[in-house]
Amino acid sequence: MTYLEILDLHRNQLNGSIPSTLGNLSRIQYLDLSENSLSGSIPDSLGNLKLLTHFNLSFDNLTGVIPLSSNIQLFGASAFFHNPGLCGSPLDVPCSANTDDTPSTEKARVLSVSAIVAIVAAAVIVAGVCVVSIMNIRARSRRREEETMVVESTPPASTDSHLIIGKLVLFSKSLPSRYEDWEAGTKALLDKDCLIGGGSIGTVYKTSFEGGISIAVKKLETLGRIRNQDEFEQEVGRFGNLRHPNLVAFQGYYWSSTMQLILSEFVPNGNLYQHLHGNGYPRASSSNGGSELNWSRRFQIALGVARALAYLHHDCKPQVLHLNIKSTNILLDECYEAKVSDYGLVRLLPMLGNYGLTKFHTAVGYVAPELACQSLRFSDKCDVYSFGVILLELVTGRKPVESPVTTEVVVLCEYVRGLLENGTASDCFDRSLRGFAENELIQVMKLGLICTSEAPSRRPSMAEVVQVLESIRSGMLS
Structure with missing residues (x-):
């Protein structure tokens, strides 16, 4: 089936290994084998799939080293999560060397000594961590009481x-x-x-x-x-x-x-919407006069917002949802560091009769499908969707939804996805951008499209998003 473009077999209780002949599907763009019982290693031949825009092997029983091909590495850790036997980049699981030329008795002896050393070292480390933790807890309690x-x-x-x-x-x-x-x-x-x-x-x-x-x-x-x-x-x-x-x-x-x-x-340098699109409320303090956001600043803004949302989703107990992420709620300080505002205020959002929240009329284009249809299935994946739109907005300089007089309404996610599938992704880059690597923009763009997947289960967590962005910036996915 060499003309096949979409192969979605997720959640089908499949077992066995992944056929290496999948690497012959040169036109495949969407490959999802997640949530099955597939075992064995990931075939290196999958690196031949140059047109992939979606790739997911998570929640299987795969083992071995993840191939280093950039075509599958760029999808980040979320594409390989929950495979206990996988190791290597982009997962934060090192692959241990395995030598077979050592006699079994010597191996056992080395293992025994190593185990003793490890136990002693672990005991010392645990004791030290306990002492430091107790001191930190006491200091944090005093500081919290003061602040x-x-x-x-x-x-x-x-x-x-x-x-x-x-x-x-x-x-x-x-x-x-x-x-x-x-x-x-x-x-x-x-x-x-x-x-x-x-x-x-x-x-x-x-x-x-x-x-x-x-x-x-x-x-x-x-x-x-x-x-x-x-x-x-x-x-x-x-x-x-x-x-x-x-x-x-x-x-x-x-x-x-x-x-x-x-x-x-008070954050003095306006919001992201003003800097990208040049309108909205006047800044309270604008010494930069709407200066251009170069790619380095935009990437740092994306990473800052991702870290803030990861903190709200994973570090706060109970979890804090935003549910109103948009570029006007991302403020910028004097150094163009992002600061997310209006978090956790979902109960203050206006109501629509007895049916729940409004359709967020001020956040058109940012709202996850499950919220837009008012199914009220709130989850952290709603924020992931909105963040994905922010990523596309940073790359393209376009608004989430645009209504040109001469053409029909343009939805940013659909517009970018169409260009990427046609192999003309660079056509949607913001023309005012300077000093960027095209490969980095495409990786961020693909991450934005993964975050805006229609099904919430296919979107990564914000912790995974942070990991992918940090990998992109460090060059691990180049």
Whole structure:
């Protein structure tokens, strides 16, 4: 079947080995043998498949060394996961050398000595790790007590309509805690010149205090499924302890009967959408005047966002989902490092009748199919899909959905996939890009397409995405 282009045999309870003759299917573009009981090694002949855009051998019983062919290596660790017998790149499993010329008795003796040495070394290491861990836990507990000490401030009653009467809770000691210090800041919310952004749940203002301290204040316009003050405080309060260099830090919140605010770190260099597409809300501080994002900066932004989402998905207990990833929610600091905002606020998103969330009208093109049809099957794979769109947006410079006057609507995922299948992937590169390696862009593009697979089960986890991006940057997949 030399003209075959798609071979999808996943989840068919197949056993035996992978036929090496599959390498003769020179036109194959989609090969999925995952979730079976296939055994044996991966044939080197699969490296002959030059047109692959999807490749998956995960969740089988394969063994041996993964072939080093770049055609299958570029699909990253997610294509080979859950095969306990596989080793080598891109998996983080080294292949041990196996020598057969040593007499069996000598092998046993060497193994015995090695085992003793390993046990002793392991005992020493475990003891050291325990001591260091205990010290770290104690230090972290003290630091958390200092950093997350909640300061509540209820301003006195006043006839001044500009003053807000309610409950203010701060997560950081770096912010002023007296109500008098906040008076000018709360009045600033009435000043349209302080407007720096807006989205699904409210508008964002920059508020400054004496001493050069600035924060971002989101004035909520909807509470979504939040019904009262207790639910609001429980929902927002749980994010006070989250800390990651690629997350916008929550600084506190405010509740009154007529106004609800979320206080967060102020990030001065606008958002990714503004830098890629040149419109949206004006930047609060723009010393760079919309300077070009070169490929090195774009790749670093992608890696930063991936690390932030991996932290939310895998390191936070319970897991934190974003469900509203888009380029306007990716802020950039002075060094163009990415900081993800609006994470964990899914319960504040606007509702549509009794059927659940809206179709995220401000995030058209980023929404995973299972959310767009309102099946409400929330999972971390929804964020993976949105991140895949971000990757394609960084490579192409295009919006997720475009509606040119003279042509029909262009969906970015479909557009890129079509060019890649036709062998003209470079036609969709952002023409303004400078200083990039074409192979690196194509690898990132393919990762974006894998992340935007229609079936959630075929999308990698964010931990796997981080591993693939780091491999691309280190040149392991070149």
